[in-house]
Structure formats: C-alpha cells, structure tokens
Amino acid sequence: MKLLKWFKRDKSKTDNDRTNPVIADYELPPYPAKDDMAENKVYLKETFNYTEDLIDKPFTIDTHACSVMFLESLTDEEKMEKNLYSKLNRVHSIGALEETLTNMDASKLLHVSEAVPHILAGKCLLFIDGLDYCYILNTNKIILRDIGQPENEQIIRGAHQGFVESLMVNIYLLRQMVQHPQLTIRFKKVGKKKNTKVCIVHVEGTADKKVLNEIDRRLSKIDSDKLISSGVIEEYLEDFPYSPFPQFMSTERPDRCALNLLDGKIVLFVEGEGTALLLPMSFLSFYQSNDDYNSRWYAGTFFRLLRMFSFVTSVTLPGIYIAIISFHFEIIPYGMTFVIKDAVEEIPYPPIVEAFFMELTLELIREAGVRLPSPIGQTIGIVGGLVIGDAVVNAGFVSSVMIIVVALTAISSFAVPANEMSMSVRLLRFPIMIMASLLGFLGIVFCLNIYLIHLCKLTSLGQPYFYPFAPFHFKGILKDVLRFPHTKTTWLNLDNNHNNNNES
Amino acid sequence: MRAVLTALFICIIILNTGCWDSRQLRDITVVKSAGIDADEEDQLIEVTFASPIPEKYRTTERAQIVSALGHTPRHARDNLEAEVSEALDLGKLRVLMIGKELASEDLYPPLDIVYRDPRSALAAQIVIAEDQAKDIIDLQLEDRPRTSELIAELIKAAEEKTMLPITNIQLICPPLFDRGQDAMVPYMTLEEGNPHLKGVALFNDRQMTGSLSVKETTMLLLMMDKLQQTASLTEKVHSGRENELENYVTIEVEEVHRNLDVTINKATGQIEVPLKIDLFVNVIEYPLDDLDNEEKLNELSSLLSRNFTEKFQKVTEKLQDSNSDILGIGRRIHAYHYPYWKEIDWKEVYSEVDFQVDVTVDIVRHGILF
Numbered sequence: 001m002k003l004l005k006w007f008k009r010d011k012s013k014t015d016n017d018r019t020n021p022v023i024a025d026y027e028l029p030p031y032p033a034k035d036d037m038a039e040n041k042v043y044l045k046e047t048f049n050y051t052e053d054l055i056d057k058p059f060t061i062d063t064h065a066c067s068v069m070f071l072e073s074l075t076d077e078e079k080m081e082k083n084l085y086s087k088l089n090r091v092h093s094i095g096a097l098e099e100t101l102t103n104m105d106a107s108k109l110l111h112v113s114e115a116v117p118h119i120l121a122g123k124c125l126l127f128i129d130g131l132d133y134c135y136i137l138n139t140n141k142i143i144l145r146d147i148g149q150p151e152n153e154q155i156i157r158g159a160h161q162g163f164v165e166s167l168m169v170n171i172y173l174l175r176q177m178v179q180h181p182q183l184t185i186r187f188k189k190v191g192k193k194k195n196t197k198v199c200i201v202h203v204e205g206t207a208d209k210k211v212l213n214e215i216d217r218r219l220s221k222i223d224s225d226k227l228i229s230s231g232v233i234e235e236y237l238e239d240f241p242y243s244p245f246p247q248f249m250s251t252e253r254p255d256r257c258a259l260n261l262l263d264g265k266i267v268l269f270v271e272g273e274g275t276a277l278l279l280p281m282s283f284l285s286f287y288q289s290n291d292d293y294n295s296r297w298y299a300g301t302f303f304r305l306l307r308m309f310s311f312v313t314s315v316t317l318p319g320i321y322i323a324i325i326s327f328h329f330e331i332i333p334y335g336m337t338f339v340i341k342d343a344v345e346e347i348p349y350p351p352i353v354e355a356f357f358m359e360l361t362l363e364l365i366r367e368a369g370v371r372l373p374s375p376i377g378q379t380i381g382i383v384g385g386l387v388i389g390d391a392v393v394n395a396g397f398v399s400s401v402m403i404i405v406v407a408l409t410a411i412s413s414f415a416v417p418a419n420e421m422s423m424s425v426r427l428l429r430f431p432i433m434i435m436a437s438l439l440g441f442l443g444i445v446f447c448l449n450i451y452l453i454h455l456c457k458l459t460s461l462g463q464p465y466f467y468p469f470a471p472f473h474f475k476g477i478l479k480d481v482l483r484f485p486h487t488k489t490t491w492l493n494l495d496n497n498h499n500n501n502n503e504s
Numbered sequence: 505m506r507a508v509l510t511a512l513f514i515c516i517i518i519l520n521t522g523c524w525d526s527r528q529l530r531d532i533t534v535v536k537s538a539g540i541d542a543d544e545e546d547q548l549i550e551v552t553f554a555s556p557i558p559e560k561y562r563t564t565e566r567a568q569i570v571s572a573l574g575h576t577p578r579h580a581r582d583n584l585e586a587e588v589s590e591a592l593d594l595g596k597l598r599v600l601m602i603g604k605e606l607a608s609e610d611l612y613p614p615l616d617i618v619y620r621d622p623r624s625a626l627a628a629q630i631v632i633a634e635d636q637a638k639d640i641i642d643l644q645l646e647d648r649p650r651t652s653e654l655i656a657e658l659i660k661a662a663e664e665k666t667m668l669p670i671t672n673i674q675l676i677c678p679p680l681f682d683r684g685q686d687a688m689v690p691y692m693t694l695e696e697g698n699p700h701l702k703g704v705a706l707f708n709d710r711q712m713t714g715s716l717s718v719k720e721t722t723m724l725l726l727m728m729d730k731l732q733q734t735a736s737l738t739e740k741v742h743s744g745r746e747n748e749l750e751n752y753v754t755i756e757v758e759e760v761h762r763n764l765d766v767t768i769n770k771a772t773g774q775i776e777v778p779l780k781i782d783l784f785v786n787v788i789e790y791p792l793d794d795l796d797n798e799e800k801l802n803e804l805s806s807l808l809s810r811n812f813t814e815k816f817q818k819v820t821e822k823l824q825d826s827n828s829d830i831l832g833i834g835r836r837i838h839a840y841h842y843p844y845w846k847e848i849d850w851k852e853v854y855s856e857v858d859f860q861v862d863v864t865v866d867i868v869r870h871g872i873l874f
Contacts, residue, residue: 029728045538325527325528325529325530325531326526327525327526327527329527329529329532329534329593329595329596330595330596330623331623332596333597334598334656337534337596338556338558339531340536341529341530341532341534341558342558342559342560344529344530345530345558345560345561345562346530347530350528351528436520437521437526438519438520438522438523439522440520440522440525440526443519443522471704
C-alpha cells in the first residue's frame with residue numbers, strides 16, 4: 001500500500017512541476033481597419049515588434065496610395081510577381097483593382113488584427129488608403145524536400161519514395177498507391193491550443209471503427225502546450241506508456257503504409273513531419289520488411305526467420321555467456337572448454353562488469369557515430385570497433401570471447417528492420433545480463449518469463465500485441481513467421497479478419 | 505521513498521543469494537582425466553587428477569597432474585585441494601580411469617561419488633587400467649595430444665569400429681546392479697610408454713573377473729547385435745602358402761542378423777542358447793583373389809563360417825569362465841521363464857549354459873577388383 005501511495009504522490013508532483021516557460025499564445029484584441037492607411041500600418045508594425053523582414057511596399061493607383069505588407073521570409077517572389085505586380089500594371093482605377101482582387105480569390109478583411117495569422121502564414125496584406133478594409137493575397141512560399149529514399153529505412157527492391165514534411169504531399173503519395181474511394185482522410189487539430197494538425201488516414205470498411213473512435217478520443221485528450229511531435233502523440237495514444245516495446249511503428253515509407261492500410265491499419269501524420277505512425281501494430285510486424293514480399297519466397301522466409309532469431313540472440317546472448325562462464329561451464333563442448341578458460345583466465349573483473357563495460361562502450365560508439373556526418377561516423381566505427389576492441393583484449397581488460405559475443409549481439413540488434421524495436425531490444429538485454437550474473441540460466445529464464453508475460457498482456461490500441469502467439473492462432477503464425485508464395489496464400493486468408501474481430 | 509528503498513533492499517538481498525552458487529570459470533581447475541587406485545600399504549585410495557594448464561601461464565608442461573591419498577575418493581580429493589591453486593571441478597571430466605586392483609574388489613564404491621553428485625560428468629569414459637591408473641594419467645606425451653584427450657578420442661574411434669562397447673559412467677551403472685546382466689568396461693594398459701587399448705574388462709556383478717582382447721570384443725559385440733559403423737576382422741584361412749600374407753583374409757562386417765533364443769531343455773534341465781549369426785561381409789583384403797569365381801567365393805565363405813563359429817563359441821566360453829553374463833541371458837530367463845528363474849541361483853547356473861553358436865558368413869562385396 002505504501003508503495004502505491006508513493007507512486008501516486010510522485011505522479012501528482014510531476015504534474016505540478018510542469019511549469020516550463022512557454023511562449024504565451026498571442027491573442028489580439030480586434031482592431032478594425034481604419035480609413036487612414038498610415039494608422040493601420042503603424043498598428044501592424046507594432047504588432048510585429050518592428051521586425052525587419054516585414055516589408056512595406058507603397059505604390060499608387062490613380063492617385064490613391066496603396067501599400068502591400070508581407071513578411072519577406074515567408075513570401076514567394078514569383079507568386080508576388082504573378083499574382084500582384086503584373087496585374088497592377090494593367091489596373092488604373094481603384095474599382096478595377098477591387099474587381100481584379102475579387103477575381104483573384106483575395107479575401108477581404110475588416111479587421112487588421114485578423115490579418116496577423118495570415119501574414120504569419122506567408123500571405124501578403126494589401127491596404128488601400130481611404131478604405132476601411134484590407135485584402136489578403138495568397139503568396140506564401142512553399143519549400144519542399146524532394147521525395148527521396150528514406151535514409152534509415154532502405155529497401156533493395158520496390159518503391160524508393162519517402163514521406164516529406166508536407167501533409168498534402170504525403171497524402172498524395174498514399175493516394176497514388178491506394179486509388180480507392182474508401183481511402184478516407186480526417187484532419188484533427190490537437191494540443192491545448194489546437195495548433196498541431198494531425199491527419200488520420202484509414203480505409204473505410206477494413207479499419208476497425210472502435211479503434212478509430214478510440215484514436216479520436218485519445219487525441220482530444222492531449223493537453224500538452226508544447227510543440228507536438230509524432231513521438232508525443234505516440235505516447236498519448238499508447239495503451240502501456242511504461243512498456244519498453246514500441247506499440248506503433250513509425251515509418252517514412254509510403255509503400256509500407258499503403259500495405260498496412262489495406263490490411264486494416266490506420267496511418268497518422270503530423271503536420272511538418274516526414275514520419276507516419278502506423279497503428280495498431282503487433283510484435284511480429286516489426287520484424288517484417290517490405291523486401292520479404294519482393295524477394296523469392298524461400299529467401300523471404302529465410303531472412304524473416306533469421307531476423308526473429310536475431311531477436312533472441314540480441315536479447316539473450318551476453319546473458320547466456322555470463323551465465324555459462326560463471327555458473328554452468330559444463331555445457332561448453334569439450335573442445336572449447338579450454339579455449340574459453342584460456343580467454344577468461346586473467347580477466348580481473350567478474351564477467352558482468354566485463355560485459356557491461358563492453359556493451360556500454362559499444363552503445364557509446366553507436367550513439368557517438370549516429371549523428372555525425374558519415375565520414376567521421378566511419379572513423380568512429382573504426383576507432384571504436386577495431387582499435388578499442390583489439391587494445392582492450394591485448395591489455396587483458398576484456399576477454400576475446402566477450403568481444404565476439406558483444407559484436408554478435410550488436411549485429412543482431414541492428415538486423416531489426418524497425419529502428420524503434422532495435423532500441424528496445426538493446427535495452428532489454430541489460431536486465432538479462434544482471435539476472436544471468438546473479439542466478440545463471442535460472443535468472444535468464446525468470447527475466448524472459450517476465451518479458452513473455454508482459455508481451456502477452458500488451459495491447460496496441462486494444463489489439464493483442466503478441467498476436468498470433470498470445471491469442472494463439474496457428475495459421476496466423478504460419479502467415480506472419482513464414483512467407484508463403486503470394487499465389488498460394490488463399491488457405492491462410494480464410495480467417496483473415498481474426499485480428500480485427502478481437503474485442504478492442 | 506523509504507518503502508522503495510526497502511523493496512529495493514529486499515530485492516537485492518534475495519537476488520544476491522545466487523552469487524553464492526556462482527563458479528567462475530577462471531577460478532576453477534577443470535579436471536579432464538582422473539585416476540583412482542588402491543594403495544595397498546595403508547588401505548587407502550589414491551586419486552590422480554590431470555588438468556590442462558592455460559597457455560597464459562607459459563609453462564613448459566601442458567598438464568598439471570596431482571595426486572593424493574585418502575580413505576575415499578572424495579576424501580583424497582579434499583586433501584588435494586590443499587595442493588592446487590584453484591578449486592577442482594570434475595564437471596568436464598573426460599576419462600575416469602580405475603586401477604585393476606580396485607576394480608577386482610568392487611567397482612561401485614569408487615564410483616559412488618560420481619553418481620551422487622548432480623554435477624558430475626556422467627558422460628565421461630570409464631576405463632580400467634591394467635596396472636595403476638596413475639601411470640597412465642601421469643603420462644606427458646610430447647608427440648600426442650594431452651593424455652585425457654588422447655584416451656577419450658582413442659576410445660571414441662574404437663567404439664565406431666565396433667572394437668569397444670559404447671560405454672560411459674552412466675551406461676555401466678544399470679548392468680552393475682542388474683542380476684541378469686553384467687557390465688564390460690574398456691581395458692587399457694601401458695605399452696612402451698604409450699596408452700594401449702587391450703580390449704574390455706569383464707565384470708561379474710561388481711567385480712572384474714576377466715578380460716577380452718580387442719578382436720574378441722568385436723566378436724562379442726557382433727553377437728550382441730551391436731555393430732557400429734564398421735567392424736573389421738582378420739582371419740587365417742589357409743596355412744600352406746609361402747607368402748604369409750596370402751594366408752589371411754580381412755573382412756569388414758556390413759550387416760549382422762542375429763537370432764538369439766533362450767530355451768530350457770525339459771528333459772535335462774539344461775539351458776540352451778541357440779545363437780545364429782548371419783554376417784554380411786565385404787572382403788577388403790585377400791591377396792589370393794579369384795573371388796569372381798563363385799566356387800572360390802563359396803569356399804571362402806564356408807571356410808570363414810566354420811572358423812568364426814569356432815571363435816565365437818570360444819568367446820562365449822571365455823565369458824562363462826569369468827562368470828560374466830554380458831549377453832544378458834539371465835534377463836531373458838527372468839522375463840520368459842520366471843518360475844525357473846526363481847528356483848535357481850543364476851550365477852551358478854550361468855557357467856553351465858549351452859551356447860550353440862552358428863555363424864554364417866555371406867560375402868556380399870569384394871572390392872572393385874575382377
């Protein structure tokens with residue numbers, strides 16, 4: 001009971017502690033446009049705190065003083081030229097000007113204060129002296145990254161496109177792949193101030209209604225006032241925020257999203273991010289790559305099995321090594337007993353220290369190399385991998401067998417196609433190592449049992465995470481673990497909807 | 505906060521109990537071969553342990569060999585702990601060698617510790633040494649692998665060629681206690697300073713009572729229908745040839761069909777064991793050749809049949825001489841003639857059993873020569 005209370009207290013404390021300085025949301029009192037253009041201008045300049053990229057371009061039409069105001073950094077010169085300047089040359093009276101503006105879809109605003117968000121979005125504001133309203137013109141600059149291959153989700157065969165930072169382009173990419181009227185897109189503004197645009201994509205009829213409603217409910221509960229990114233949204237949507245396992249997949253690949261959409265999954269985009277969230281996800285889907293479906297089915301099956309094996313090795317291998325050399329050396333085959341005995345003979349620390357030292361060094365090398373430009377990253381890899389590895393063994397700090405084990409573990413943790421799963425797997429091995437050093441194989445079994453129980457209990461938006469193992473479904477296992485030829489899978493699809501029919 | 509600390513404390517205490525059982529590989533002397541001998545003078549037992557020395561220590565010797573006396577094997581081993589730097593561990597034992605003297609008394613007492621300790625290597629080879637086990641364990645041969653490895657590999661190779669029964673410490677345990685069957689254990693000696701396989705030691709209950717040569721062991725194993733990959737036998741079939749080589753034939757047994765039956769002759773009360781063995785053999789060496797001639801082939805096979813019948817029969821007699829029921833005839837009587845089994849004392853009746861061996865040799869292959 002005490003423990004529970006302690007947790008409760010702690011939680012409330014952290015809630016109160018959340019007083020990070022946040023820029024107050026601007027709320028301007030309405031300021032109606034005045035006849036006097038100069039007055040309007042002064043108001044606008046004051047609102048923008050005399051920022052120097054706020055350009056004021058005066059001109060005259062038929063003796064009437066006019067002025068265009070815009071943020072230089074956000075407007076597109078070409079659009080200004082095309083939409084405004086070229087037309088101004090042809091207009092010779094205010095009446096004609098107003099007519100042209102209306103034809104151009106310029107909106108008329110009665111309050112200058114209302115124009116502020118538009119200017120911030122890159123539009124330009126046109127004042128005409130003597131009129132108590134102003135016009136807003138669409139001249140915003142759009143700078144987009146090319147639709148290129150995602151750096152961290154490369155495939156060998158298939159579409160080499162990746163999402164970009166624009167919602168519309170991303171939806172365009174999806175619609176290109178899924179040309180179906182049932183592909184439905186819903187926008188939603190989330191956050192305390194409702195200023196993050198989120199887009200939920202699903203295929204009507206295949207996606208679970210309950211899941212959709214649940215996503216909607218959880219999104220409306222987001223009351224963060226910070227800048228909301230897909231990571232924040234992911235945590236708000238999760239069933240188990242304390243779980244080490246990623247419950248949704250983030251991907252930059254439209255083809256992966258399209259495949260999953262057709263499978264009844266839901267795709268979620270956040271404005272300004274080139275990453276889509278796929279939900280709900282199961283454990284095995286993190287171990288599947290699009291390449292599996294594009295290669296021959298023998299190869300696809302083999303590599304899929306290899307990846308699952310890599311999960312086991314990356315989680316347990318250091319633990320098994322520690323357990324063997326400190327508890328159960330009998331299981332080393334005869335020929336190897338003395339190879340290993342020779343290797344560990346003069347290591348000054350217990351194996352757990354040795355293992356932690358090496359694992360942490362490796363994680364350090366990886367973390368240091370990951371954000372560096374690639375030439376330096378490679379150097380770090382060489383320095384870390386070869387130099388440290390060799391020197392450490394020669395100096396006798398770490399046994400050579402430990403280096404092999406750590407290297408194998410690292411390689412198998414990189415074999416996971418999904419980055420977030422690779423991260424979790426790397427963390428999962430540390431408890432196993434500690435338990436192995438305390439209780440040997442027994443400890444490993446304890447730890448793996450806890451992981452297994454957790455996996456069985458885990459749900460992703462109400463869908464069982466460890467399907468097809470936890471609600472056991474034999475055909476599902478065949479379908480997800482192996483990769484049968486595409487033409488021969490009809491017998492596997494008999495109860496395709498099993499996953500969706502589970503209560504959510 | 506205090507509660508969390510307490511929980512953490514309890515957790516650490518419970519989990520750390522495991523450290524008690526940890527045996528770091530680097531702090532252990534891994535014993536690879538062990539010898540147990542009787543020491544006559546003081547009624548003591550002498551154990552000898554050999555363990556390889558890690559290369560890191562850069563010694564000239566490849567193995568560390570220590571021995572000590574004690575009342576029991578474990579007592580002697582405890583005395584040894586005072587002599588070696590690290591804790592002794594027999595978990596990776598490959599060869600356990602027992603002196604003939606000790607085996608002739610009773611094989612079980614020195615093995616008791618091995619069966620009792622859950623960590624002992626039950627898959628280790630057990631070997632009887634003709635003389636002192638210590639002499640073989642002590643060997644530090646320079647042109648061979650380490651003695652423990654050498655003996656273990658030697659036995660393994662011999663097992664594959666049906667020269668030795670497949671045994672280890674675990675497998676000889678049931679026949680040691682079975683009244684209807686007896687054990688046999690590889691038998692080794694020192695010849696010109698090298699370990700040399702002599703055949704098997706035969707046991708009567710738990711005492712060693714005799715031995716068979718390697719060739720006899722092969723025949724015994726064929727009688728038991730325990731042919732491994734191959735079994736080769738060399739037999740003298742002629743005697744008048746000038747060239748001594750031409751008098752012999754070497755065959756490789758490819759298949760055995762054995763038919764063993766145990767009957768009790770109602771009239772005489774005699775136990776009769778008709779033992780019919782069909783050997784399908786491959787002639788691998790026969791300088792006289794002419795085997796493409798069917799007549800000669802039949803001649804050779806009937807000659808072999810006759811010779812083998814005689815020799816196999818002799819093996820059974822040897823078994824009876826040492827009162828060692830390796831073939832498990834007693835078990836069959838126990839199973840099929842239980843009332844009779846209850847009447848008799850098997851060990852006394854066994855030497856009277858009438859083995860009626862009949863070997864038929866069928867040459868199915870004779871190489872690629874025409």
